[in-house]
Amino acid sequence: MTTYKQDKNLQVPKEVSYVTKTLENSGFEAYLIGGSVRDIILGRQPKDWDVATNARPEDIIKIFTKTFYENKFGTVGVVQEDASFENLKVIEVTPYRIESGYSDNRHPDRVDFSTKLEDDLKRRDFTINALAGHIKDDAIHEIIDMFGGMQDIKDKSLRTVGKATDRFEEDGLRILRAVRITTELGFSINTETQEAIVSCGTLLKNIAMERIQVEFSKILMSDSPIIGVNLAQKLGILKFIAPELEQGIGVEQNQAHSFDVWEHLLRSLQHAADQNWPLEIRLAALFHDIAKPETRRFSHETKQWTFYGHEVVGSRVTRKILERLKYPKKTIDKVTTLVRWHMFMSDTETISLAAVRRMIVNVGPENIWDLMNLRICDRIGTGRPKANPYRLRKYKAMIEEALRAPLTVSTLKLNGKELMEVLGEAPGPKIGYILHALLEEVIEKPELNTREYLEQRSKDLNKLSIEDLKKLGELGKHKKEEVEAENIEEIRKKYGVK
Ligand code: ATP
Ligand code: MG
Numbered sequence: 001m002t003t004y005k006q007d008k009n010l011q012v013p014k015e016v017s018y019v020t021k022t023l024e025n026s027g028f029e030a031y032l033i034g035g036s037v038r039d040i041i042l043g044r045q046p047k048d049w050d051v052a053t054n055a056r057p058e059d060i061i062k063i064f065t066k067t068f069y070e071n072k073f074g075t076v077g078v079v080q081e082d083a084s085f086e087n088l089k090v091i092e093v094t095p096y097r098i099e100s101g102y103s104d105n106r107h108p109d110r111v112d113f114s115t116k117l118e119d120d121l122k123r124r125d126f127t128i129n130a131l132a133g134h135i136k137d138d139a140i141h142e143i144i145d146m147f148g149g150m151q152d153i154k155d156k157s158l159r160t161v162g163k164a165t166d167r168f169e170e171d172g173l174r175i176l177r178a179v180r181i182t183t184e185l186g187f188s189i190n191t192e193t194q195e196a197i198v199s200c201g202t203l204l205k206n207i208a209m210e211r212i213q214v215e216f217s218k219i220l221m222s223d224s225p226i227i228g229v230n231l232a233q234k235l236g237i238l239k240f241i242a243p244e245l246e247q248g249i250g251v252e253q254n255q256a257h258s259f260d261v262w263e264h265l266l267r268s269l270q271h272a273a274d275q276n277w278p279l280e281i282r283l284a285a286l287f288h289d290i291a292k293p294e295t296r297r298f299s300h301e302t303k304q305w306t307f308y309g310h311e312v313v314g315s316r317v318t319r320k321i322l323e324r325l326k327y328p329k330k331t332i333d334k335v336t337t338l339v340r341w342h343m344f345m346s347d348t349e350t351i352s353l354a355a356v357r358r359m360i361v362n363v364g365p366e367n368i369w370d371l372m373n374l375r376i377c378d379r380i381g382t383g384r385p386k387a388n389p390y391r392l393r394k395y396k397a398m399i400e401e402a403l404r405a406p407l408t409v410s411t412l413k414l415n416g417k418e419l420m421e422v423l424g425e426a427p428g429p430k431i432g433y434i435l436h437a438l439l440e441e442v443i444e445k446p447e448l449n450t451r452e453y454l455e456q457r458s459k460d461l462n463k464l465s466i467e468d469l470k471k472l473g474e475l476g477k478h479k480k481e482e483v484e485a486e487n488i489e490e491i492r493k494k495y496g497v498k
Helices: 014-025 035-042 057-063 117-122 149-155 164-170 173-185 191-206 209-221 225-234 243-248 261-274 279-287 310-324 329-340 353-363 368-381 390-403 416-423 429-444 451-461 466-495
Strands: 002-011 030-033 049-053 067-070 076-078 091-095 097-100 110-113 131-136 139-145 297-299 304-306
Touching: 002 035, 014 030, 014 049, 014 057, 014 091, 014 131, 030 035, 030 117, 035 049, 035 131, 035 139, 035 149, 057 076, 057 091, 097 117, 117 131, 139 149, 164 173, 164 191, 173 191, 173 209, 173 225, 209 225, 209 261, 209 279, 225 243, 225 261, 225 279, 243 261, 261 279, 261 368, 279 310, 279 329, 279 368, 310 329, 329 368, 353 368, 353 390, 368 390, 390 466, 416 429, 416 451, 429 451, 429 466
Parallel strands: 049 091
Antiparallel strands: 002 139, 030 049, 030 131, 067 076, 076 091, 097 110, 131 139, 297 304
């Protein structure tokens, strides 16, 4: 075991040092532990804060009045009492534990509390996750390292604590955690650990799909999902997550594509990550051409490959994959919708505003911009570098044009039926003239758009001759068309298109 004194300033939030200090003041040991120590050393923002202690759950609950739960492992969530701490996080305080058994390759058969920090470090998966930080003055001032985790951090190397095959047999999920953590941190996997992943991969069959899904999503949400998914494939574990993806390996496409289906999908996914787009777009980018291998036919006429219907079959295959991985229904619906319509606007012809309107109905207005982003991923994934060509901007302008509420008499706070009641008039051209005359006034002065004003004003207008009303009405219509044209002009200007 090595203890490193820290000269570098490894700051922790006040909430965390409050918890460790309070435990120590009550006579217990307390260390920051797990991923948070690793992340602080690497200069990354930790996702959660774990504290390990020789105190027992009942002690922890006594010491912190605002503790709020306790699970079967004795973990107690501690909430900072001082309300002045903003961005309050729960800090998980867990007694030192010894785990043993693992007859199902998933869970320990026994969990015992221990009084020794070493026991708690031994049960951890990787050396870089088995560091304990002692906290003084809101910073880690000492690091306890039993397995060479500090050197591994320097070497950017992921290595199991102890014999890799043993550790994976205890808990098969660690195999996928290895790929996920390596991807997130930009590390490589040490040779022995890598060989054990290859030989133990089938253990992932014992792991609940929900847990696989969590790790898979973290790989996709990392900065370099292309590296993570590729690594999972190379190490033989992608087939336990989404074997369908491997069918694209070596499947060639036409000249427009420089890459096989597999590489195209990975590059599309990577673009979604480069743009920091959400999980749904990343999933859609990764799966959008999943059915290309099975729909590929050679056309002797054009001497080209065709992939007719691959988006329809692909959206079904994507649903099957995401259901198997137990994604929430909302996610599945969105991703499969995006895959289903991803061929929209892929033709070289110019598209009509009516076609854009139909597409908005098909995918739903809430998905249309995500569909555009998927198309961008698709395009970049073919190796075409220009991210925002004229045609794309033109489509964006058309979508915005189709989505905006048009300026019509229905904008008025008094509709045709109400107007007829107010005036005691029957339907006829006169009503239309009055409505347009009112609209013209409201366009000029939006504050006039109230029921009271419009009623009063329509009574005045009704006293005019039909000829004068017609003139006023046509003036209003003209004004409306002018403003409409201006609005559309503005949208087009915004996207730099005609
Ligand atoms: P993240 O950045 O996602 O929080 P993490 O390494 O902190 O990564 P957690 O799931 O938060 O991962 O777990 C906290 C710590 O618990 C890990 O650093 C590791 O020491 C230990 N741990 C988690 N899962 C396992 C496991 N399956 N086997 C052994 N140790 C584990
Ligand atoms: Mg963590």
